[in-house]
Amino acid sequence: MTTRETGDTVHTDVLVVGAGPGGGLLAHLLARAGVDVVLAEKQSTLERSFRGETIAARSVLTLRELGFESALREHGFVEMTGIGQWEKGRRVMHIDYRRFPIGAVPIDIPQPALIGAFLDGSAGYPNFTYMPQSNLTSLVEEDGEVRGGVLRRGDERVEVRARLVVGADGRFSKTRKLSGLAVDVQPMERDFLWFKLPRPDDWGHDGNLLASGDRHLVILPAFPDLLRVGYNLPKRGLADVRAQGLEAFKAGIGEVAPQLTDLVGEHITSWKDTSFLEIFTTDMETWSRDGLLLVGDAAHTCTPILGQGVNLAIQDAVYFCPVIARALREKEGALPAGVFDEVTAERRRHKTMVTRFQRFQEAALAHSSAAGTAMRRTRMRVINRLPFKYRLLDRVLNAPHDMDTEDLHARA
Numbered sequence: 001m002t003t004r005e006t007g008d009t010v011h012t013d014v015l016v017v018g019a020g021p022g023g024g025l026l027a028h029l030l031a032r033a034g035v036d037v038v039l040a041e042k043q044s045t046l047e048r049s050f051r052g053e054t055i056a057a058r059s060v061l062t063l064r065e066l067g068f069e070s071a072l073r074e075h076g077f078v079e080m081t082g083i084g085q086w087e088k089g090r091r092v093m094h095i096d097y098r099r100f101p102i103g104a105v106p107i108d109i110p111q112p113a114l115i116g117a118f119l120d121g122s123a124g125y126p127n128f129t130y131m132p133q134s135n136l137t138s139l140v141e142e143d144g145e146v147r148g149g150v151l152r153r154g155d156e157r158v159e160v161r162a163r164l165v166v167g168a169d170g171r172f173s174k175t176r177k178l179s180g181l182a183v184d185v186q187p188m189e190r191d192f193l194w195f196k197l198p199r200p201d202d203w204g205h206d207g208n209l210l211a212s213g214d215r216h217l218v219i220l221p222a223f224p225d226l227l228r229v230g231y232n233l234p235k236r237g238l239a240d241v242r243a244q245g246l247e248a249f250k251a252g253i254g255e256v257a258p259q260l261t262d263l264v265g266e267h268i269t270s271w272k273d274t275s276f277l278e279i280f281t282t283d284m285e286t287w288s289r290d291g292l293l294l295v296g297d298a299a300h301t302c303t304p305i306l307g308q309g310v311n312l313a314i315q316d317a318v319y320f321c322p323v324i325a326r327a328l329r330e331k332e333g334a335l336p337a338g339v340f341d342e343v344t345a346e347r348r349r350h351k352t353m354v355t356r357f358q359r360f361q362e363a364a365l366a367h368s369s370a371a372g373t374a375m376r377r378t379r380m381r382v383i384n385r386l387p388f389k390y391r392l393l394d395r396v397l398n399a400p401h402d403m404d405t406e407d408l409h410a411r412a
């Protein structure tokens, strides 16, 4: 079908809701596969200052194989060399990303550049339509099937009729809410405040996690010459932290990371320099209904540990694209939920492995007693010395292992 407008109704094959990394890439890949696709995004621009910027090595490879490397290089990014965990000023764990056999390291690139590359790459496809400032407000449902979505574009109401609506609208997904699909939301023990600082010249390109009792900081090298810092807060503790004042907050950071004291003193001048992230995970047994599919954070929100959110969203796009393209060719009308079962099960395995590792780390980082933190240090040191450390972590960090993009082209 060719996307066409009749009055205030648009007819297409697939409506993708949300131009994040997951929705942006999926819409692009569908267009490449010859599918008529409308990508609706509620924001007017791609600007977003605090969002996942880490692209795991697996997705760096995927993007390279899909031909995005030159666009990403043109913008520029920071390659991460490794990640260390520190306790009481001592490094208890270190992973050198360059030692994995995968052939790529994680990179940091702002989301506008990544998603911009997907949109630029889609612009030449007449079967691709991008609709910014278009907020999904309801689903079109008939005979128990989803047949499209209603978008609010300023004062305008646009109905998009599609054989499949893909909810790629993030951690607070409206599509998920409207779908009625069951979701299990698990709050984590702490929340996060993110902020950015200039990166000193001699800082290096490793990420670092600094733990002190039950407080920790994640410090990541960010593009172009910045540090992206995440500081954990007690669950729903933002109001208390704010009530204690900015100076107390800055002093707390200095206690965990004395090397940041001067930078924080100079560059964090108001709460506007920080961004709050509520940490929770979601799990859904079913990601689809007839005529509807959820991908990315909408289907499975993770914690920031290991920076896997963007990776999972990108891999969802790569896995689901060929299935959607084939089902559109082989079936009629709204795509039946069952066509997604196999790939959903495969993607859930990947997500479950990531969540398990994140929960293990979250629980360890929440220890405040002397005995608990001593146990955490010892455990990290033991893992650090395991001869099969890289093999073990390769499974979690660089998954999935069983598909490459050649397969994607073959299946599309």
Ligand SMILES: Cc1cc2nc3c(=O)[nH]c(=O)nc-3n(C[C@H](O)[C@H](O)[C@H](O)COP(=O)(O)OP(=O)(O)OC[C@H]3O[C@@H](n4cnc5c(N)ncnc54)[C@H](O)[C@@H]3O)c2cc1C
Binding pocket: 017, 018, 019, 020, 021, 022, 023, 024, 040, 041, 042, 043, 050, 051, 052, 053, 054, 055, 134, 135, 136, 137, 168, 169, 170, 171, 173, 174, 175, 194, 275, 276, 277, 295, 296, 297, 298, 302, 304, 306, 307, 308, 309, 310, 311, 313
């Ligand atoms: C502060 C912060 C820091 C993070 N740090 C990291 C990190 O370091 N590494 C990492 O991997 N992950 C990180 N994450 C998570 C990461 O950003 C997400 O996992 C990733 O962006 C998920 O991609 P997505 O495409 O599924 O959804 P999103 O990126 O959330 O994109 C969803 C899109 O849908 C749009 N949308 C929402 N509702 C509607 C609607 N009703 N109609 C139309 N459009 C809609 C939104 O505007 C958005 O553009 C972080 C997240 C935050 C908030």
